[in-house]
Amino acid sequence: MKNWYLATFSDLLVDIETHLHDFFKGRPQVAPLFWQMADYHFGWTDRRETGNGAPLRNVSGKRIRPLLVLLVARALSGRHEHVLPAALAIEIIHNFTLIHDDVMDESTERRHRQTLWVKWGTAQAINAGDGLYSLGMLAMLDLRDRVAPEAAIEAMGVLLKACVATVEGQMLDVGFEQRTDVTPEEYLTMIAGKSGALIQASTQLGALLSTDDRRVIDAYADFGLNLGLAFQIWDDYLGIWGEAESMGKSATSDIEGRKKSYPVLLAFQQADEALRAQLLEIYARKKLTRANIRTVFQALETVNSAQQTRELIEVYFQRALSALDSVGLDNEAQRQLRELALFLVERAY
Amino acid sequence: MKNWYLATFSDLLVDIETHLHDFFKGRPQVAPLFWQMADYHFGWTDRRETGNGAPLRNVSGKRIRPLLVLLVARALSGRHEHVLPAALAIEIIHNFTLIHDDVMDESTERRHRQTLWVKWGTAQAINAGDGLYSLGMLAMLDLRDRVAPEAAIEAMGVLLKACVATVEGQMLDVGFEQRTDVTPEEYLTMIAGKSGALIQASTQLGALLSTDDRRVIDAYADFGLNLGLAFQIWDDYLGIWGEAESMGKSATSDIEGRKKSYPVLLAFQQADEALRAQLLEIYARKKLTRANIRTVFQALETVNSAQQTRELIEVYFQRALSALDSVGLDNEAQRQLRELALFLVERAY
Numbered sequence: 001m002k003n004w005y006l007a008t009f010s011d012l013l014v015d016i017e018t019h020l021h022d023f024f025k026g027r028p029q030v031a032p033l034f035w036q037m038a039d040y041h042f043g044w045t046d047r048r049e050t051g052n053g054a055p056l057r058n059v060s061g062k063r064i065r066p067l068l069v070l071l072v073a074r075a076l077s078g079r080h081e082h083v084l085p086a087a088l089a090i091e092i093i094h095n096f097t098l099i100h101d102d103v104m105d106e107s108t109e110r111r112h113r114q115t116l117w118v119k120w121g122t123a124q125a126i127n128a129g130d131g132l133y134s135l136g137m138l139a140m141l142d143l144r145d146r147v148a149p150e151a152a153i154e155a156m157g158v159l160l161k162a163c164v165a166t167v168e169g170q171m172l173d174v175g176f177e178q179r180t181d182v183t184p185e186e187y188l189t190m191i192a193g194k195s196g197a198l199i200q201a202s203t204q205l206g207a208l209l210s211t212d213d214r215r216v217i218d219a220y221a222d223f224g225l226n227l228g229l230a231f232q233i234w235d236d237y238l239g240i241w242g243e244a245e246s247m248g249k250s251a252t253s254d255i256e257g258r259k260k261s262y263p264v265l266l267a268f269q270q271a272d273e274a275l276r277a278q279l280l281e282i283y284a285r286k287k288l289t290r291a292n293i294r295t296v297f298q299a300l301e302t303v304n305s306a307q308q309t310r311e312l313i314e315v316y317f318q319r320a321l322s323a324l325d326s327v328g329l330d331n332e333a334q335r336q337l338r339e340l341a342l343f344l345v346e347r348a349y
Numbered sequence: 350m351k352n353w354y355l356a357t358f359s360d361l362l363v364d365i366e367t368h369l370h371d372f373f374k375g376r377p378q379v380a381p382l383f384w385q386m387a388d389y390h391f392g393w394t395d396r397r398e399t400g401n402g403a404p405l406r407n408v409s410g411k412r413i414r415p416l417l418v419l420l421v422a423r424a425l426s427g428r429h430e431h432v433l434p435a436a437l438a439i440e441i442i443h444n445f446t447l448i449h450d451d452v453m454d455e456s457t458e459r460r461h462r463q464t465l466w467v468k469w470g471t472a473q474a475i476n477a478g479d480g481l482y483s484l485g486m487l488a489m490l491d492l493r494d495r496v497a498p499e500a501a502i503e504a505m506g507v508l509l510k511a512c513v514a515t516v517e518g519q520m521l522d523v524g525f526e527q528r529t530d531v532t533p534e535e536y537l538t539m540i541a542g543k544s545g546a547l548i549q550a551s552t553q554l555g556a557l558l559s560t561d562d563r564r565v566i567d568a569y570a571d572f573g574l575n576l577g578l579a580f581q582i583w584d585d586y587l588g589i590w591g592e593a594e595s596m597g598k599s600a601t602s603d604i605e606g607r608k609k610s611y612p613v614l615l616a617f618q619q620a621d622e623a624l625r626a627q628l629l630e631i632y633a634r635k636k637l638t639r640a641n642i643r644t645v646f647q648a649l650e651t652v653n654s655a656q657q658t659r660e661l662i663e664v665y666f667q668r669a670l671s672a673l674d675s676v677g678l679d680n681e682a683q684r685q686l687r688e689l690a691l692f693l694v695e696r697a698y
Contacts, residue, residue, distance in 0.1 A: 030542055031517035033524060100479060104472035123453035126475060127520045130449060133482060134512040141506050149498035156505070157490050163483040168380035171476045175382060193379055 005343060008336065009067055012080070016066045020088050023139055037116055037128040038135075041095060060111070061098075064344065065202040066091045071340065072206025072220050074333035085142035086155060086205045092136035093159070094198055097166055099129040104174060133163075147209055155205050162201035169193020176260050180280055184265045191232045191262075192225065199228030219326045226320035227341050233313045234345045236261035241306060255296050258283050262312070263305040264296070270303040317345055354692060357685065358416055361429070365415045369437050372488055386465055386477040387484075390444060409460070410447075413693065414551040415440040420689065421555025421569050423682035434491035435504060435554045441485035442508070443547055446515055448478040453523060482512075496558055504554050511550035518542020525609050529629050533614045540581045540611075541574065548577030568675045575669035576690050582662045583694045585610035590655060604645050607632050611661070612654040613645070619652040666694055 006013070021044060029035050039045045043060035066087030070080040080087075101107070102115040103125050109115060117125035140159060143152035172190040176182045203224030207217040239254035240263055254261055260268075260283070268279055279299055282292045300306065320341055327334070355362070370393060378384050388394045392409035415436030419429040429436075450456070451464040452474050458464060466474035489508060492501035521539040525531045552573030556566040588603035589612055603610055609617075609632070617628055628648055631641045649655065669690055676683070 029517075030514065030538065031520040031524070034517055034520050097479075100475055104475060121523075122471075123523045124520060126449055126453060127516050127523065130446075130478075130482070131513055131516040131520070133479070134509050134516065137486060138506070138509045138513070141502060141509065144499075144502050149502055150493075153490060153493050153498055153501060157487070160483050160487045160490065164480055164487070165379065167476050167480040167483065168378075168383055171380040171383050171473060171480070174470075174472045174476065175380070189379065 005062070008339070012067055012070050013063060015080075015084070016063050016070070016087060016091070017060075019084055020066075020091060023088055024135075027135075033120070033124065034128060034131050037120060037124065038132060040119070041099060041116055041128070041132075043111070061091070061095070063091060064340075065094055065198060067340065068199065068202040068224065068337075069206040071333050071337050072203050073210045075327075075329055075331060075337060076207060076210035076216070078331075082143075082146040083206055083209045085139055085146065086159070086209060087202075088142075089136045089140035089159060090198060090202050090205070092132055092139055093163060096129045096132035096136060097170070097198075099125055099132065101170065103129075104170070143209070151209060155208055158204055158208060159201055162197040165193040165197035167193075169195070169197065180268075180283065182260055182265055182268075184262060184269055187260070187262055187265050188229070191229060195232035195235075196225050196228035199231070200224040203227075216327055219323050222323035223320050223337075223341075226316045226323060227344065230313050230316035230320060231344045233262050233309060233316065236263060237306070237309050237313065240264075240300070255293050256288055258285075258288065263300055263309045266305045266308055267296070267299040267303050271299050275299050275302065313345060317341070317347065354411070357688070361416055361419050362412060364429075364433070365412050365419070365436060365440065366409075368433055369415075369440060372437055373484075376484075382469070382473065383477060383480050386469060386473065387481060389468070390448060390465055390477070390481075392460070410440070410444070412440060413689075414443055414547060416689070417548065417551040417573065417686070418555040420682050420686050421552050422559045424676075424678055424680060424686060425556060425559040425565070427680075427682075431492075431495040432555055432558045434488055434495065435508070435558060436551075437491075438485045438489035438508060439547060439551050439554070441481055441488055442512060445478045445481035445485060446519070446547075448474055448481065450519065452478075453519070492558070500558060504557055507553055507557060508550055511546040514542040514546035516542075518544070518546065529617075529632065531609055531614055531617075533611060533618055536609070536611055536614050537578070540578060544581035544584075545574050545577035548580070549573040552576075565676055568672050571672035572669050572686075572690075575665045575672060576693065579662050579665035579669060580693045582611050582658060582665065585612060586655070586658050586662065589613075589649070604642050605637055607634075607637065612649055612658045615654045615657055616645070616648040616652050620648050624648055624651065662694060666690070666696065 020042070024035065024038060024042075024044075027035075036045075069083050069087040069090060073080045073083040098110065099116050102110060103117045103122055107115055108118050115125070116128055120128075137156070137159075140156055141152070143155060147155075169190050169192065172186070173194055176187070176190065200221050201224070204217060204221035207220035211217065236254070239259065239261060255264075268276060271279060278295055282288060282295060285292065288296075321338065324334070324337060324341070369391070373384065373387060373391075373393075376384075385394075418432050418436040418439060422429045422432040447459065448465050451459060452466045452471055456464055457467050464474070465477055469477075486505070486508075489505055490501070492504060496504075518539050518541065521535070522543055525536070525539065549570055550573070553566060553570035556569035560566065585603070588608065588610060604613075617625060620628060627644055631637060631644060634641065637645075670687065673683070673686060673690070
C-alpha cells in the first residue's frame, strides 16, 4: 500500500522534497539550533541512514498536502511548477502545527522518533514552530515569480485563513479535554478546523492558482474539506481499532490516552444513564486500568460505534468524490486524485 | 513623560487602537476562547474600567511599533492611511511574540495583569499566540487595497524575515540560559533579532510603502534597528538600576531573576578570575540570597558596568539619530520621530 503511494507519485514527491530541502538550505542562519531542529523534524538529519537519499522514509511525513496542491494544479493546467511555493508553504506550516501540537499534547514520539520538545525542551520547540510558520509564509511569497501578484495575495489570504481555522480547531480540541459534555457535532466542527482547513487549503490553492473558474475552485475546496474530514475520522477509527505499530505512534491507543475522538463521543452521547456515568468516571481518571479499557470497548460496542463511525467516514468520502467528479475533468492527475483519496481512507488501492 | 507621549501622538494612537479593535471585531469566530484571550491580552476586556474608552491605559502596550510605521510614512508622504495595515500587523505580531515569550519565561505578570498562560494554561496560550500570528499576517494583506500588489508582497517579505530574525533571537536568548560563557557581543546579536528586528521592520515598512528611494528606505531601517538596540539595552539598564514599579513588571529585578542581560555579561567578561568564579556560582543557583545580590551589584560596580552600558546605549542612540538625519527631511513627523527616539531611551522629553 505504501509502495503504491511511493511508486505512483515518486516524481512529484522527489520534486517536493528537493524544493523543500533547497528552500531551507539557501537561507541565512543566525541561530544554528533553529535550522538543526528543522532538519531533524523534517527527517533530513538522518538522510545518510537510508543510504539512497530517498525522499520518503518512515521519519518523514507523507507530504500529502503538497501532493494534493500539485495534483490539482496538474489536473487543471497540465503542470505543477507554478504552485510549488504553495505546496512547500502548506507542508512547512503543517509541520509547524505538529511541533506545537506535540508540545501541547506532551506527545513524546512522532514518526518513530523523539519529538522536538523532548529533545530540546518546550521553549525551543515553541520557537522552532514559530520560526517554521514564518518560513512557510516566506515560501508562499515565492509565488510572486510564478503567478500574478494579485493571485499570490489572494492565495496568501486563503492560506492564512486556513491557519486561523486550524488554530481555532486546536483550541476547541484542547478545551474538550476539560469537558465531559462534548457532542459528536462539536467534534466535527473542531476537526473541520484542526484537520480539515489545511487539506482544504491544499486543494483550493492548487485550483485557485490554476484557473479563474470559481465553480471549479469551490469544487476542489469542497473535495479537500470532505477528504480531510474522512481522513481524520478514519485516523480516529484506527486509533481505536487499528494496529498501533503501523501508525508510527507509540503503542498507546486512543482509549488508553482517554482521547475524546468521534467514536468515543458517540458512546458518551448514546449510552444509557448508567453506562454514561461509568464512562464519565473512567474519563475523569488519570490512568486507566485494563478493566476500564474493557468497559470503554464494551460501551463502543453497545452503541455500535465502529459501524456508525465507518458510515460517517463513508458520507464524507462520498461527498469528496462527488465534488471531485463535479469538476468534469478526465485526465491522469484527476484520476490520481481519486486514487489518492481512496488510499488515504484505505478504501481500495 | 507618559503624558507627553499621549498628548503628542493622541490622534495616531486613537487611529491605531480603533483600527486594531475593528480588525478583531469584524472576523468570524469558531473558537470564542481565542477572541476572548485576544481581547484580554490587548487590554480591551477591561475597557469599561477606564470609563472613557481611552486607547492607552496601563493594561495596553504603548503601541510604539505601529506608531513608528505611521510617523515614517507621514514624514515621507504627509499621510499615514496607506500603511495602517502594516502598523496593525506589526503590533499584532509583536503581541504574539510577547504571549509566547511569557510561556517560555514562565512570566506570571505583564502590564500589571496575569499573563495568558497563567489564566488559561500553557496550551491555550501557545494557540492564542499562533492565532495572533496568522491574524497579524492577515492584517498585512489589507495593504492590497492601499498600495500596488508588488509593494504589498515586498512588504510582506520584509515583515516575515523580521519574524524569522525575532524567533532566532529568542532561540539564542533561551539558549543563553543554559550557558555560562555568553559574551556581550553574542548578546548584541541576540537582541538585534529578538528586539531589533520588529522595530527595524516598523521604520523600514513605513518607508518602503511611501517611497521608492532605496537610500531613504535603508536609512529608516538603520534608524529603527539602532533605536531598537538602544531601547533594549536601556530596558536592561532599567532592569537593574531602574525602578521596578514604573515598568509594569513584577518587582523582581533582573538580578534576582538571574537574567544574563548586557550589564551582567560585561561583569562576567571583565571581572577577574576570583570574582568571575563567584558570579558563576551565583548564576548557577536556583534562588539568590541577599548576599548573592550584593555580590552581583559589587561586581557590576567593579567593572563600571553601569557607565559602560550607558555609553553603549549612547552609541546606538547616536547612530539612530544620524540615520534619521541622513534622510534630510524637515517636517513635523520627522521631528516627532526624533522626539519619540529621545523619549524611548529617556534622554530628554
